[in-house]
Amino acid sequence: MSRLLAALLCLALTATVHADVARPLAEDPVVEARLLQIAQEVRCLVCQNESLAASQADLANDLRREIRAQIRQGKTDAQIMEFLVSRYGNFVRYRPPFNTTTLLLWLGPFVAMLAGVCALLVMLHRRHVVPPAALTDEERRRAAALLNGGDRC
Incomplete structure (x- = not known):
């Protein structure tokens, strides 16, 4: 039992040694809010079925950095979207223009x-509905005999 306890203690200490310091999510909350709004409208070019905001691909991280830089330069959302469309085409938008x-x-x-x-x-x-074929006299006699309990074929 003491070996198990010692192993668990070593594992716990090892896990804390490798832990990184948490980075702040946003240096500027206004920039991050605009980035999130734009990134939800943009398709990740690697994943293609995820938004840029949800993707963890390297290209998505690069595009988010580029969008942050353009927001800090004072560009409008429309100018940023125009930049992305000029670079990657209308495919980058989740809702392309009509x-x-x-x-x-x-x-x-x-x-x-x-x-x-x-x-x-x-x-x-x-x-079209096919009308039933007319019965011959012989077929009528056989049907009547069957219905009346007569001749069993």
């Missing part, structure tokens, strides 16, 4: 859904 180059992106899902509904309606309209 213009001729992104027309398919915005209207494509609605057009596809409308085409699917139209195709379904056309298919349902063209579908």
Whole structure:
């Protein structure tokens, strides 16, 4: 039991030796608030399904540093977004603007859904019900015999 206690004590002491000093999250809370607002609107170029604010990729850290530097230079949010779009294209934005180059992106899902509904309606309209085939006299006699409990085929 004493060996286990000694091992746990060594582990606890070792963990505290390797601990780093916590850095402050924000030197300037105003800059960090603007950075967070902008970073939530920007896609991480490495992860692609995460915002820049949520990503821990090296490129995301670099872009956050760049955005901080531009905020400190006094640039507006629109100017910073324009810089990112000019450098990485509209893909960097989670909500790209509605213009001729992104027309398919915005209207494509609605057009596809409308085409699917139209195709379904056309298919349902063209579908026809096949009337039952007329029975021959022999088939009628056999059916009547079966229904009356007569001849069992």
